[in-house]
Amino acid sequence: MKQRLIALGLVGSPLALAVACTVLVALSCSAGWLFSGPENQSRLIRIVQLAPLATPQAGRVAEAIIAPDESSGFLAPQPGVASSQPLAPENGQFLSQEEINQARGFSLPEGSVNAITQEGVATRLVVPKLGLDAPVALSPIENQTWKVDHLGTTTVGHLEGTARPGANSNIVLAAHVTVDVGVYGPFAHLSDLQPGDSVYVYYGTEQFEYVIDDYQLVDRSAIQVTHPSNTARLTLITCSNWSSEEGRYLERLVVGGYLKS
Numbered sequence: 285m286k287q288r289l290i291a292l293g294l295v296g297s298p299l300a301l302a303v304a305c306t307v308l309v310a311l312s313c314s315a316g317w318l319f320s321g322p323e324n325q326s327r328l329i330r331i332v333q334l335a336p337l338a339t340p341q342a343g344r345v346a347e348a349i350i351a352p353d354e355s356s357g358f359l360a361p362q363p364g365v366a367s368s369q370p371l372a373p374e375n376g377q378f379l380s381q382e383e384i385n386q387a388r389g390f391s392l393p394e395g396s397v398n399a400i401t402q403e404g405v406a407t408r409l410v411v412p413k414l415g416l417d418a419p420v421a422l423s424p425i426e427n428q429t430w431k432v433d434h435l436g437t438t439t440v441g442h443l444e445g446t447a448r449p450g451a452n453s454n455i456v457l458a459a460h461v462t463v464d465v466g467v468y469g470p471f472a473h474l475s476d477l478q479p480g481d482s483v484y485v486y487y488g489t490e491q492f493e494y495v496i497d498d499y500q501l502v503d504r505s506a507i508q509v510t511h512p513s514n515t516a517r518l519t520l521i522t523c524s525n526w527s528s529e530e531g532r533y534l535e536r537l538v539v540g541g542y543l544k545s
Contacts, residue, residue, distance in 0.1 A: 388425070392445045393453070393512050399424035404448030408486035409440045409457060409470075413477055418470045420485075423458060430458070437463055440470050446510060446519075449485045450492040450543065454513040457485070458521040461537075471522035477539050483518060494518040498540035501525070509538045516543035 379401060385391045387400050397404045399422060406420040423430045423441030435441050440459040447453035460469025477483075481496045494517075501524055502509060509519055518541045523533035 390425070393447075395448065395451065395453070396445045396512075397422065397442060397448055399444055404451075404487065406440075406442045406449050406455070406457065406485050406487055410484040410486070411477070411481075412484075413481045414473050416470060416473075418459070420457065432458060432460070435459060435469075437467060437469055443510060447512065447516075449487045449490070450516065452514075452516050454511065454517045454519055455485065456510045456519045456521060461522040461524070461533075469522070471520065471537075474520060474522050474537055474539055475524075477520075482544070483520070483541055485518060493544040494541035495544050496539060496541040498538075500538050500540075501535045502538055504534060504536055506536065506538075509536070509540075517541070518543070 379387075381392070381394055384398050384400050388398060392398055395404075402422055405422045408418070409420050410417050418438060418440045420440045420442050421434065422444060423432050423435070424444045425431070430441070430443050432441050437460070440457050443456040443458055446456040449455055459471040461471050461474070463469050477496050477499070479497050479499070483494045483496065485492045485494065504523075509521065520539045522537050523535075524537040525533060525535040527534050
């Protein structure tokens with residue numbers, strides 16, 4: 285009997301220690317939560333979905349940049365730039381559109397940029413009127429919205445499923461207007477563009493010049509501005525009309541242009 289009690293003690297002690305540690309950690313977290321105050325509590329639970337628009341395939345509209353609290357007004361996305369270099373095709377063979385769609389789990393327009401090969405993703409955006417020279421990274425579709433939290437204050441996103449630079453369709457680039465109080469995104473002055481201004485989109489060393497000819501404010505649910513077009517178009521999108529009451533932008537600023545031959 286004595287030997288059995290000793291054996292149970294040897295087995296039970298680590299288990300009891302693990303349970304005790306778990307309880308202590310839980311109590312510590314709870315105490316930290318209770319004494320951290322409302323401001324710190326709000327910081328602990330900030331899980332914010334950042335997306336300029338929902339995709340046509342999604343069938344729903346995602347929220348734009350929203351304010352996590354009244355003090356900051358905005359939540360700064362995490363810095364970092366996604367690679368725009370294409371992935372090597374398997375066995376040296378290029379993937380078909382069907383294979384790409386199967387890999388992504390949804391359909392993309394024929395010839396559009398995608399997160400599998402990343403072929404055709406723009407690499408640079410230059411807007412002389414705004415003094416803007418920014419790198420471009422793919423904004424992939426994740427959870428039925430375009431991922432933009434990696435763009436930060438310096439990078440422009442090329443929306444997955446839109447056209448390649450110079451293609452006879454609609455290439456859509458999106459960027460933040462503001463990411464924090466007093467901290468502006470690449471498209472902070474997008475509203476300064478006027479008809480006739482030139483915008484240059486690069487794919488490696490290739491340069492494509494687009495001339496601005498359209499300017500509009502649309503509802504944040506107006507995803508049709510990202511749809512393919514019958515001519516070579518460039519669409520630049522950012523958020524507009526911040527609502528303190530709702531804690532989000534209510535509209536999108538959409539600036540468009542045609543490809544200069």
